[in-house]
Amino acid sequence: xxxxxxxxxxxxxxxxxxxxxxxxxxxxxxxxxxxxxxxxxxxxxxxxxxxxxxxxxxxxxxxxxxxxxxxxxxxxxxxxxxxxxxxxxxxxxxxxxxxxxxxxxxxxxxxxxxxxxxxxxxxxxxxxxxxxxxxxxxxxxxxxxxxxxxxxxxxxxxxxxxxxxxxxxxxxxxxxxxxxxxxxxxxxxxxxxxxxxxxxxxxxxxxxxxxxxxxxxxxxxxxxxxxxxxxxxxxxxxxxxxxxxxxxxxxxxxxxxxxxxxxxxxxxxxxxxxxxxxxxxxxxxxxxxxxxxxxxxxxxxxxxxxxxxxxxxxxxxxxxxxxxxxxxxxxxxxxxxxxxxxxxxxxxxxxxxxxxxxxxxxxxxxxxxxxxxxxxxxxxxxxxxxxxxxxxxxxxxxxxxxxxxxxxxxxxxxxxxxxxxxxxxxxxxxxxxxxxxxxxxxxxxxxxxxxx
Numbered sequence: 001x002x003x004x005x006x007x008x009x010x011x012x013x014x015x016x017x018x019x020x021x022x023x024x025x026x027x028x029x030x031x032x033x034x035x036x037x038x039x040x041x042x043x044x045x046x047x048x049x050x051x052x053x054x055x056x057x058x059x060x061x062x063x064x065x066x067x068x069x070x071x072x073x074x075x076x077x078x079x080x081x082x083x084x085x086x087x088x089x090x091x092x093x094x095x096x097x098x099x100x101x102x103x104x105x106x107x108x109x110x111x112x113x114x115x116x117x118x119x120x121x122x123x124x125x126x127x128x129x130x131x132x133x134x135x136x137x138x139x140x141x142x143x144x145x146x147x148x149x150x151x152x153x154x155x156x157x158x159x160x161x162x163x164x165x166x167x168x169x170x171x172x173x174x175x176x177x178x179x180x181x182x183x184x185x186x187x188x189x190x191x192x193x194x195x196x197x198x199x200x201x202x203x204x205x206x207x208x209x210x211x212x213x214x215x216x217x218x219x220x221x222x223x224x225x226x227x228x229x230x231x232x233x234x235x236x237x238x239x240x241x242x243x244x245x246x247x248x249x250x251x252x253x254x255x256x257x258x259x260x261x262x263x264x265x266x267x268x269x270x271x272x273x274x275x276x277x278x279x280x281x282x283x284x285x286x287x288x289x290x291x292x293x294x295x296x297x298x299x300x301x302x303x304x305x306x307x308x309x310x311x312x313x314x315x316x317x318x319x320x321x322x323x324x325x326x327x328x329x330x331x332x333x334x335x336x337x338x339x340x341x342x343x344x345x346x347x348x349x350x351x352x353x354x355x356x357x358x359x360x361x362x363x364x365x366x367x368x369x370x371x372x373x374x375x376x377x378x379x380x381x382x383x384x385x386x387x388x389x390x391x392x393x394x395x396x397x398x399x400x401x402x403x404x405x406x407x408x409x410x411x412x413x414x415x416x417x418x419x420x421x422x423x424x425x426x427x428x429x430x431x432x433x434x435x436x437x438x439x440x441x442x443x444x445x446x447x448x449x450x451x452x
Contacts, residue, residue, distance in 0.1 A: 019254060021261050022281060023217035024060050025075040025198055027205040027274065028052045030114075034084045038092050041085060042099045049076065049103035049112075052212055057108040059268045069261055072219075076104055078114035080204040086126040090133035097137035097144050104143040114204040116147040118193075119161040131164055135171040138183040147202030147403075149190045150388075153396040157191075157389060157448035165189055166384035173377065173408035181409045182420050185340070185372050189388050189404040191395035199277035200403045201371075210272045216262035217277035220254040220318060221288045224280075228296040243297060244317040251278055251321030251333075259326050276329035278322040280314065282342040282424065290314065290335055291344035302348045303358040308365035311335055334400075337362055339427045340372040340407065346425035350417070356430040364394040369402035374418055374429045377410035384408075386438035389448070396451055 033044035053076055064071045078084075078100070085096055097115050104112040115137065117127035134146055148165055151157035169184050176183035188202040198205070198215040205213070227250040231238055238246075258276045266273040280290040290311070291302045297310045315335055322329035337359060339345055348354035356373070363370050369391050375384075388404050395402035409418050414431035 019223055019257050020070045020072055020219055021064070021216060021258065022219040022279065023073045023075050023199070023215075023277070024056075024071055024262070024265060025077055025215040025217070026053050026056050026109075026269070026271065027077050027198060027209055027213040027215065029079055029205060029209075029211040030084055031079045034086070036087065038088060038095075041088075042096060045078070045084070045096070046099050046103045049078070049100070050106050053103075053107040053109060055269060059265055063261055063264045063268070067257075067261055067264070069257060071261075073110045074108065076107075076109045076112040076114075077198060077203055077205050078112070080116045080118060080206075081114055082117040082124070082127045082130045085130075086124075088126075088129065090129045090136075093130055093133035094136045094140065097133070097141050097146075101141035101144050109143065111145050112143050113145045113147065113202045115144050116149070116202060116204040118149040119158055120149055120152050120155045122158065123161060123164075128164075131161075131168060134168045134187060135175050135183075138172055138186045139175045145186050145188065145202035147188045147190050147193075147200070147204065149193045151191045151392045151396055151448070153192060153399045153451050156450040157392050157396065159385070159389060159442070159448060160445050162189070162388050162392070163381070163385045163442060163445065165388065166381045169384055169406060169408055170381060173410050177410035180412070180418055180420060181377070181407060185405055185407045185420075187405065189392065190401070191369075191392040191403075192399065192401040198275060199279065200401060201405060202403075209274060212269070212271040213274040214262055214266035214269065214271045215274040215277065216258045216265075217279055217281075218254050218258035218261075219281060219288065220251050220278050221280050221282075221290060221293065223254050224250045224314075224318075225287065225293055225296065226250070228293065232296060240297065240313060244313055247314060247317035248321035248324070251318045252325040254278055255322040255325035255329050259328065273328065276322065276326055278318055278329055278333040279336055280318065280334075281336040282338060282344070287344075289342050289344035290337070291342065291348065301353050302345065302362075303354040307358070308361050311362055312365050334368040336368050336371055338371040339374065340420060340423040340425055343425045346427045349428045349430065350426075356432055359430070360390070363391060363402075364398075369395065369404045371403065371405050372407055372423075373405075374407045374409055374427050375432065376413050376429055377408060378413070379408060379432065380436055380439075382439040382442040383432060383435045385442045387432070389442075393448065399451075
């Protein structure tokens, strides 16, 4: 590697910080794999992914060892399948999902996104077939994550599509009832994702990216907590604007790390370097949750009055710090409140201090939508549609990307405890106040106009 002395000096400093690279996502353009022959299409997609991502796992391990910064997840994303596989029926699309799953397994990727449709304007025959294929595709694959983009600030909300997705969630829950409906958590409903936000769950390789692109997401919670604890030891009465400055500094360091790691991986894979996602998302490290930052700011328990304000402060600080550190960051930074992946958040739900309404409020202030929230198995179609529509509407009003992942648990009721293989936390199924009272609104259908 031809790097300067300054590079190694910066690297040595960063090795002393509690940092890890949360995700490395390799975006692969498969648009030219489109073919009228189903078998040629599947072969082309499979071999393209294996060829381009075959060395990804080894390269990530090499760079992680070199820089002393662990890489927790290797992900892939591809061109939206509803564009590549036009003209195929839902059964054939299920087999395309299996092809993606097999290719991801071959290269040891943890997840693959791109089994996706963009229906913010309306639904084509191809997108309808893809949505219809989702229950089988999600149940019969392990690594595939699906996404449907249903609205944007410029185009409004496609309520018809949201209602179709609610039907899909209920069917998927029943099809995976023997696993507590876990397959429903593999589907993300997206807003303001017109360019293919590479860090959202299930996201595709969107418009404007090259043929092979490396995107990096870095967890910043631990380094932020480390900085805040040091500052509060020096001055326990620090003002909120002073603590925000500490967060910005910590995020600056995290972003610089992400760029060093991402550019090195991209160079070794012969790919372009894409974007940096500085996200407050939980990892396996103890205390590595945004919930654990709130007491340092003065909020004793998540969900208490002031939680939304504290999350807004944190989000503002991480966006400022990341944008100053790199032109490849900023717009992608966010907070994730993933109930099934966050032990601190799950504990709050089990103790009764965190309700569904409070999660919705937090999601609409500093977080990135509702993520892996468990709902009762008897939740009706109109309530599901209304919950998704609310989150999408808040996202388009605030002009920010958002994702909604809801886990429907067949046979379980509010207050029941549920856990899943591969998840970090056991969570309580949360009651939804006013369930069933939105049917008349949802039944009207149509579109919610764009924000002018």
